[in-house]
Amino acid sequence: MSRLDYKQAGVDYSKIDPLKIQAQQAAASTARNLAVHGLTELAASRGESAYVVDCGDFYLASITECLGTKALVADATRQLTGKTYYDQIAQDTLAMAINDIITVGATPVSVHAYWAAGGSEWFHDAQRATDLVAGWKRACDLCSVSWGGGETPALSGVVEGGRIDLAASCIGLVRPKSRLTLGDRLAHGDAIVLLASSGIHANGVSLARKLAERLPEGFGARLPSGAMFGEALLVPTTLYSPLTEALARHGVVPHYCANITGHGWRKVMRHSADWTYRIHTLPEVPEVLQFLVKQTQSDAREAYGNLNMGAGFALFVDAHDAARTVEVAAQQGIKAWIAGVVEKGKKQVVIEPLSLTFAGDDLHVRA
Amino acid sequence: MSRLDYKQAGVDYSKIDPLKIQAQQAAASTARNLAVHGLTELAASRGESAYVVDCGDFYLASITECLGTKALVADATRQLTGKTYYDQIAQDTLAMAINDIITVGATPVSVHAYWAAGGSEWFHDAQRATDLVAGWKRACDLCSVSWGGGETPALSGVVEGGRIDLAASCIGLVRPKSRLTLGDRLAHGDAIVLLASSGIHANGVSLARKLAERLPEGFGARLPSGAMFGEALLVPTTLYSPLTEALARHGVVPHYCANITGHGWRKVMRHSADWTYRIHTLPEVPEVLQFLVKQTQSDAREAYGNLNMGAGFALFVDAHDAARTVEVAAQQGIKAWIAGVVEKGKKQVVIEPLSLTFAGDDLHVRA
Incomplete structure (x- = not known):
């Protein structure tokens, strides 16, 4: 089997980015509109993972995020097992928004659901609908957020028949x-x-x-442990807000946070300034990612440059707070590693155990 | 040509509603999560057009809304004229969110864009992308809101190839x-x-x-005035927030508001309690709606029960404020009519000039 990379897989960032930059510049120019309301934005939040407005007594943060194409994995795996997995991808969708909004130090308060289906009949599958609602509610409860409402349009001709586009705002x-x-x-x-x-x-x-298209058993392929590939992919995203709230209660305020999503470990250097991030310890790599890397014949640069490789979120904390951070994470049931150190120097992520370096130019998430 | 109704047109509310009710009940149960943060929701806002949380000094309102399938009209009309119309449907998308959030008395402050395309190549059409960004920015400026950010996913396999799902949160x-x-x-x-x-x-x-599918000239059909059907449909939605802000400056606080969207004039009785809404004066019907009603052979019940028929928004004000409300609207360039009166009585909309009554049972927007 030949190698697979991101362009083959249908995501071509070089085509998305020009619009993104144009939109970011236009958006930034609207900041002045806040003056009418006696408000100001924190300009530094543009380009960060959530938008922040100064409301006097507190800052208000907001975000809208999309699940992406993971619903297609749920749909395909359901064909094999009969389970819908929509409870699990509901959690994924909320995690996209919640794990982003906490990076600016916000306590997530309320969310809206955005479930755009390919037609009214999507909502007629009672088990799938019930699972979606139950999983959404459970994730809200886990993160102590209120589910304020949402939109459930039927968009025949825009969304593919039988499919759904799941997103969340927070x-x-x-x-x-x-x-x-x-x-x-x-x-x-x-x-x-x-x-x-x-x-x-x-x-x-x-x-x-x-990859599933190329595997003889598709999403039914088995990992070395015996787990099914599709089901392993559908293990829901960890929600990190219970941990960031616990850290606040313990008096630990991170100096910066990065949600490790698209661009994998290149996101470690998400901060706007130039710093060198020297990694000395690698987290365990989940079996499903090991399988994916092996089967797609990805090298370490591709794997760590695109996938989370076991690190779902990065906290940058005062060195004196590091051990305590790991402890509080453990109390919340989340394994954590003191994995490296921030150093003066050019913008790069140096992953010493892999002799791998991502240069600043490898990440383009800002205008 | 035979009659056309909503089920034939692909929107079957009877299939959407059960999930909606299930979701509303689950959502309501998450309200208790706010207590952890020292906040409370306004339970009365559930079922209204925006969700409201008490933040001490002020209330915080939020909403996520979708454009629907209007982008398909832009795409089809572009084939005829070469214009993209994405600047205009950008305004429509923002209007969906902004015209909803103002119903609770909120000043819209910031928005996020949600533009989910069928593939990366969607963003490669420079004219369309530029128009979308320009229209979005212009609508933000018109409403004095800050465009805080957004999400531009490429969702091949979920969103149809060449299409885009436009939504906004506010x-x-x-x-x-x-x-x-x-x-x-x-x-x-x-x-x-x-x-x-x-x-x-x-x-x-x-x-x-x-209807366009059935007309020999499709969206290129001509209205009596000579306007093209497709272009007439694409006249952007009026943004009502400059008016509600102007009313506040003039000391007029409406007693209630309803954004006239899906369910047409049945939305006039959106309020949760039982009131009779007696209409004595009808607004002018835009030519494009006259054409649509005539060509689909809709009767008045279908027309006023599904379309805005010239009334984009309803303000319920103290009788002493009515004339002033119309005046302030005129100053903002928006024509307004003192169209009727709220009366004690069963829930119904009585449209006297048409001898038409919508009973309370005709509207199902609440759990």
């Missing part, structure tokens, strides 16, 4: 304001604490789908 | 809190002021598309 409060983490505190010597992922989360799914 | 502040309009002020004798729509807005579009 509002959060940064309160007290000292919890804000837009990156101005990041410093030489800070520890990089990586939090375990539960599996693929929702990034690299196009690649996994392409 | 955050608003109700400040001072006395601007809250969740309906507790609605009273016998209140005036019903209807605000002019600019055309079809974004509801009834499936019906219009179905």
Whole structure:
């Protein structure tokens, strides 16, 4: 079997980015509209994972995020097992929004659901609908957020027949304001604490789908442990907000945070300034990612440059807080590693155990 | 040509509603999660057009809304004229969110864009992308909101190739809190002021598309005035927030508001309690809606029960504020009519000039 890469898998970032940059510039120019309302934005939040407005007593953060194509994996795996998995991908969808909004120091407060189906008949499958609702509610309860409402359009001709586009918007409060983490505190010597992922989360799914097309048993293929490939992909994304809230209660305010999603470990250097991120310890790689890397014949650069490879979230904390951060994570049932250190130097991620370096140019998420 | 109705046009509300009710009940049960954060929701906002949380000094409102299938009209009309119309449907998309959030008395503050395309190549059409960005920015500026960010996923296999799913989320502040309009002020004798729509807005579009399929010239058909059917459909939705903000500056606080979208004039009785809404004056019907009604052989019940028929938004105000409301609207360039009165009585909309009554049972938007 030949190699598979991202362009073959249908995601071509070089084509998305020009519009994204145009949109970011237009969006930034609308900031002045807030003055009418006696409000100001935190300009530094543009380009970060959530938008932040100063409301006087606290900051208000907001975000809208999409699941991507993981529903297609659920649909295909259901053909094999009869389970819908929509409870699990509901959690994935909320995780996309919640794990992003917490990066700025926000407590997620409320969410809206956006479920756009290919036609009214999508909603007629009672088991799938019940699972979607139950999983969405469970994830809200896990993160102590209120599910404020949502939109369930039937978009025949826009969304493919029998399919659904799942997205979530989230509002959060940064309160007290000292919890804000837009990156101005990041410093030489800070520890990089990586939090375990539960599996693929929702990034690299196009690649996994392409692989399934090539495997004789598709999503029914077996991992070495005996787990089914499709089911292993559908292990829901870890929700990190219970941990960031617990850290706040323990008095640990990260200096910066990065949600490890698209672009894999290149996201470790998400901060706008130039820092060198030196990694000395690697987290365990979930079996499903090991399988994906092996079967697609990806090298370490491709694997760590696109997949989370066991690290779902990065906390950059004062070196004195590192051990405590790992402890609090353990209390929340999340494995964590003191994996590296932030150093003065050019923008790069140096993964020493792999002799692998991502240069600053390898990440293009800002205008 | 035979009659066309909503089920033929692909929107079957009887199939969407059971999930919607299940979701609403699960969502309501998550309200208790706010207590952890020292917040409370306004339970009365559930079932209204935006969700409202009490933040102490002010209320925080939020909403996520979808354009629906109007992008398909833009795509088809572009084939005829070469214009993309994405600047216009950008405004429609924002109007869906903004015209909803203002119903609770909120000042819209910031929005996120959600543009989910069928593949990366969608974003490669520079004219269309530029128009989409420009129209989005212009609508933000018109409503004095900040465009905080967004998501531009490429969802091959979920969204149809060459298509895009446009949605918007919006955050608003109700400040001072006395601007809250969740309906507790609605009273016998209140005036019903209807605000002019600019055309079809974004509801009834499936019906219009179905009609275009049947017309020999499709979207290229001509209205009596000579306007092209497709272009007339694409006149962007009126943004009503400049008017609701102007009313607040003039000291007019509506007792209740209803955005006239799906379910047409049945939305006039959106309020949760039983009131009779007696309409004595009809707004002018935009030519494109006259054409749609005539060509689909819809009767008045179908037309007013599904389309805005010239009324894009309903303000329920103290009778003493009615004339002033119309005046302020005129200053904002929006035609308005003192169209009727709220009366004690069973839930119904009585449209006297048409001898037409919608009973309370005709509207099912609540759990």
